[in-house]
Every structure is written in structure tokens, then in C-alpha cells.
Amino acid sequence: MNGVGGVVWKGIERAASVGEIVDELVARYRVDAPTARGDVDRFVRELVEAGLAEVVAA
Amino acid sequence: MSISVDGGPLLDRLVARSQAAAVPLEVLFEITHRCNLPCTHCYLPDHEDHGELTFDEICGVLDQLVEAGTVFLTLTGGEVLSRRDALEIVDAAAARGFVVKVLSNATLITDEVAERFARAGVLEVSVSVYGTTAEVHDRVTEMPGSFERTMAGIERLRARGIRVALKAPLLAANGQVARDVRALTQLQNMPCTLDLSIAPKTNGDPGPIALMLNKAQMVRLMSEPGLSELLIPNDGTGPGPEPCNAGRAYCAIGPTGDVVPCIMMPEVVGNLRTQRFADVWRGGGLLGRLRAMTAESLTTCRSCDVKGSCSRCPGVAMTRGQGIDGCDLSAREVARARVAARHRLRVVAG
Numbered sequence: 284m285n286g287v288g289g290v291v292w293k294g295i296e297r298a299a300s301v302g303e304i305v306d307e308l309v310a311r312y313r314v315d316a317p318t319a320r321g322d323v324d325r326f327v328r329e330l331v332e333a334g335l336a337e338v339v340a341a
Numbered sequence: 342m343s344i345s346v347d348g349g350p351l352l353d354r355l356v357a358r359s360q361a362a363a364v365p366l367e368v369l370f371e372i373t374h375r376c377n378l379p380c381t382h383c384y385l386p387d388h389e390d391h392g393e394l395t396f397d398e399i400c401g402v403l404d405q406l407v408e409a410g411t412v413f414l415t416l417t418g419g420e421v422l423s424r425r426d427a428l429e430i431v432d433a434a435a436a437r438g439f440v441v442k443v444l445s446n447a448t449l450i451t452d453e454v455a456e457r458f459a460r461a462g463v464l465e466v467s468v469s470v471y472g473t474t475a476e477v478h479d480r481v482t483e484m485p486g487s488f489e490r491t492m493a494g495i496e497r498l499r500a501r502g503i504r505v506a507l508k509a510p511l512l513a514a515n516g517q518v519a520r521d522v523r524a525l526t527q528l529q530n531m532p533c534t535l536d537l538s539i540a541p542k543t544n545g546d547p548g549p550i551a552l553m554l555n556k557a558q559m560v561r562l563m564s565e566p567g568l569s570e571l572l573i574p575n576d577g578t579g580p581g582p583e584p585c586n587a588g589r590a591y592c593a594i595g596p597t598g599d600v601v602p603c604i605m606m607p608e609v610v611g612n613l614r615t616q617r618f619a620d621v622w623r624g625g626g627l628l629g630r631l632r633a634m635t636a637e638s639l640t641t642c643r644s645c646d647v648k649g650s651c652s653r654c655p656g657v658a659m660t661r662g663q664g665i666d667g668c669d670l671s672a673r674e675v676a677r678a679r680v681a682a683r684h685r686l687r688v689v690a691g
Contacts, residue, residue: 300691327688334557334681337564341691 287312291323300341301327359410359590363632365622367413367586368406369593369604372399372430375423378446378482380469382512382549384540384605388419393596396426398614400433402594405618407437414439417604419596422449428457435461442467447494447505448487455497465504468495471512473521480514499529506532510539511562512552519562523571535571537562537678538652538671541660543607550661550671559678564685573679574652581648582639587655588631592622602631605656606665627665631655634666641668651676 287308294304301323308319330336359366376388394402406414414434421427421443434441441461447468450458458466470491471481478488495505509515509522519535526533539553554562563572585591588602595601598613600621610628611621622628634655641663642648651672658669 295686295688298687298689300689302691330686330688332557334560334678334685336686336688337561338688338690341689 287322291326295336355412356586356590360586363589363622364410365406365592366411366590367415368411368591369415369417370399370402371417371419371593371595371604372421372427373424373596374419376419376446377423377448378420378484378487380471380482381514382481382510382539382552384542384549385419386542386544386546391597393424394598394614396429396433398598399430402598402613402618403434403437403439405613406439409618409622412440413442415442415444417444420449421445422454428454431458431461431463435463440464444468445494446482446487446491447498448490450494450497452497455494455501455503458498459501459503463503465506466498467506467508470507470509470522471515472518473525474518477515477518481510481512504532506534508534508536510536511554512539513554513558514552516554516558516562519568520565523567533571535568537572537675538654538657538669540605540654540657540671543605543660545660545662547661553671553674556674556678556681559675560682560685563678563682569682573650573682575650577647577649577680577683579649580636581645582642582651582653583636584631584634584639585655588628602627603656605654606659607656608659630665639666641666645673647673647676647680650679 290307290311291304294307305316305319305323308314309316327336327338331338356366373393374385374388375390416431416434422445424430431441431443441463443458443463443466445466445468447466468491470478472478475488479485498505507522507526509519511519523533537554537559539549541547541550563569587606591603593601593604594613599609600611600613601607601609608627610624610626642651642653645651652675653669653672655665657671658667659665661670663670
């Protein structure tokens with residue numbers, strides 16, 4: 284798992300919200316917020332479609 | 342298939358002793374394969390009459406089962422009530438002292454049928470329900486109007502104090518209604534079984550397998566409050582599958598008198614038109630292999646990473662081409678979904 288994946292995974296594990304994970308990615312990598320948001324949303328969607336995750340309210 | 346009459350530890354001891362002594366404590370008797378509903382996922386290859394046992398022949402078989410030590414008798418089909426003499430068969434079974442259970446789609450339960458069941462002392466009628474609306478249920482039965490008739494039949498039974506247990510096979514076509522079915526049974530205080538594992542037809546036709554929910558859909562259902570305890574019956578840390586009662590304390594008899602170790606295990610071990618039940622039951626072959634099986638001899642299971650979550654059926658293992666001691670591929674799919682559901686991530690929105 285690369286660094287970006289690690290940030291997302293660790294964020295999910297510590298129950299950070301999607302927004303907080305995006306903020307961390309923006310702070311640590313050269314990526315703008317909309318792009319990071321799109322990537323994280325897509326990753327979460329794939330997890331949900333595979334039955335590996337569920338989205339819960341903040 | 343297992344003995345499912347409520348009984349607690351006493352029944353457990355009875356089953357254990359029956360297994361040890363190879364007494365056919367429970368027999369499932371398919372008195373017909375004819376059925377008025379062409380359900381999409383049915384395990385029967387057809388619903389034709391291939392020469393059903395007559396009423397007198399059935400009574401003869403029942404007498405032999407009494408001698409063999411059978412206590413629990415489940416009458417099933419097809420649809421039991423497709424036979425004109427179904428009620429006489431129920432009476433004949435009750436008169437011999439069996440604890441009688443009936444599996445039915447309930448569409449043919451009239452007031453008279455319910456009354457006769459009650460008078461005979463039928464312990465339970467188990468009914469398959471595929472949804473809580475006609476739209477969903479009838480999609481699976483492929484018979485418009487079947488939902489209304491099934492619900493009416495259930496009410497007639499309950500009105501006479503007969504326990505009704507609902508079975509809900511969950512398929513891609515109706516899986517989303519699992520919560521509704523659960524809610525319905527809770528509301529009406531009915532036992533409910535939700536089944537995710539679908540068997541091929543008994544002739545090996547894998548058609549019904551394609552109707553199963555996929556793993557992601559199963560995991561979503563298993564993660565729902567109220568469903569998870571039904572769909573994930575243990576914590577997954579147990580030793581895994583053990584041999585079931587099939588051929589040890591249980592067997593099934595088909596409409597033409599064929600004896601099989603289980604309704605899901607379609608290898609005929611004898612026929613009661615030409616043989617005595619006791620002689621068939623005593624025989625070696627497949628029955629001998631089943632009685633010799635131990636948890637340790639299920640070597641495929643022992644090395645499986647989801648064994649602790651698996652509700653294996655040796656019959657489905659057989660019909661899916663893996664042999665009676667091989668992998669039940671349908672149950673393994675469900676087991677994998679159970680493991681995934683336990684470890685499901687929670688992503689916080691926002």
C-alpha cells in the first residue's frame with residue numbers, strides 16, 4: 284500500500300471522517316481538495332460495493 | 342437438514358443417542374413432487390408424477406418407520422396438498438404417533454385443511470415466504486396471486502393454534518426484503534429462518550446457484566441490525582463443520598419410495614417398493630460412509646480459512662460435484678461473507 288493508501292486506511296481505522304481524511308491528504312501531498320475528495324469517495328465506493336465497508340453518519 | 346423440533350438439551354441427547362445407534366429418529370417424506378408453484382430456485386428438476394406411492398403403500402412405509410424407531414416425521418413435496426389424499430396421509434401419520442410437521446407453500450390451506458391439521462395435532466407447518474409484498478414474493482414463485490393465498494393460508498393455520506414457521510430463502514430477486522420478513526415474523530411471533538445458501542437442482546443442474554445473492558449483497562444484509570444475529574449464527578472461532586444427521590439419525594423418502602440419506606443428497610440407497618426400510622437403513626454403501634465420517638475426516642474443511650463460519654451441507658457438496666466430504670461451495674460463499682461482515686470497515690461520512 285502506498286503512502287496515500289496508508290493515510291486513507293489509517294484514517295478509516297481511527298474513525299476519521301471522509302472530510303478529515305481529505306484534509307490530511309491535501310496537507311501531506313501535492314493534491315488539491317476536489318481531486319483528493321474524488322479519489323477518496325471513489326475508493327470508499329469501491330469498498331462499499333465489494334461489501335467490505337459501510338458508510339455511517341458522522 | 343436437521344431435526345428442528347424445539348426440545349433443548351433433552352432432544353440433543355436423543356439425537357446423539359440416535360446417531361450412535363443409527364436410529365432414523367427423523368424422516369422427511371416427500372409424498373409428491375407435484376407443485377402448484379414454479380419457484381425460480383426450486384431444487385427439484387421437475388414437478389411430474391413419476392409413479393407416486395399409493396396411500397396404502399405410504400401407510401406400509403409408515404408402519405415400517407414406527408418399527409425402525411422414527412419419532413419425527415416431516416411431510417413435504419413438491420406441495421403436499423397437491424395430493425388429493427394428503428389429509429388422509431397426515432391422519433395416518435398422526436394415528437401412528439409420529440410428531441408430524443408439514444412443509445407447504447400454504448396456498449392450498451383452506452379452512453377445512455387447517456381444521457384437519459389441527460385435529461391431527463400437526464406440530465408445525467413450515468412455509469416458504471419470499472417477501473412481504475405480492476410484487477416481490479410472486480416474482481420468486483412466478484405465480485401471480487400466490488402471496489395473497491400463502492398469507493391467507495398462514496392465517497387459517499394460526500387461527501387454529503398451529504405453529505407456523507417461516508422460511509425465507511434470500512435470492513438476488515428478493516434479498517432486499519430480508520428486514521421486512523424479519524419484522525413480519527417478529528411482529529407475529531413466528532419462528533423465522535433466513536437462508537442465503539442455495540442448492541443446485543438434485544439432478545446437478547446448477548441453475549438455481551446463479552440466483553444467489555453475491556458476496557457484497559450478503560455482507561450488506563449481514564451488517565443490518567436485526568439480521569446479523571440470524572445470518573451470522575456464531576463468532577466464527579469454532580472448529581468448523583461436523584458431520585450432520587443425514588444417514589445417521591435422519592433420512593428422506595421420495596414420492597416413488599426411493600430412500601436417500603437427505604433430501605439434498607440425491608443418491609438413492611434403496612427403494613421401499615422392493616425393499617424393507619430396515620434392510621435399506623441397515624445397508625452399507627453411502628450410509629456406511631456417512632456413519633463413518635468424523636469432523637476430522639472432513640479434510641477439505643479442516644484446512645479452510647472460513648470453516649468456523651461455515652454451515653456446510655454434505656448434500657450440496659455432493660450436488661456441486663465435490664463429494665460428500667468435500668466443500669459445499671454455496672455454504673463457503675456464505676461463510677466468506679460472514680467473515681467479511683465481521684471485519685467490515687465503517688467509513689464516517691462528512
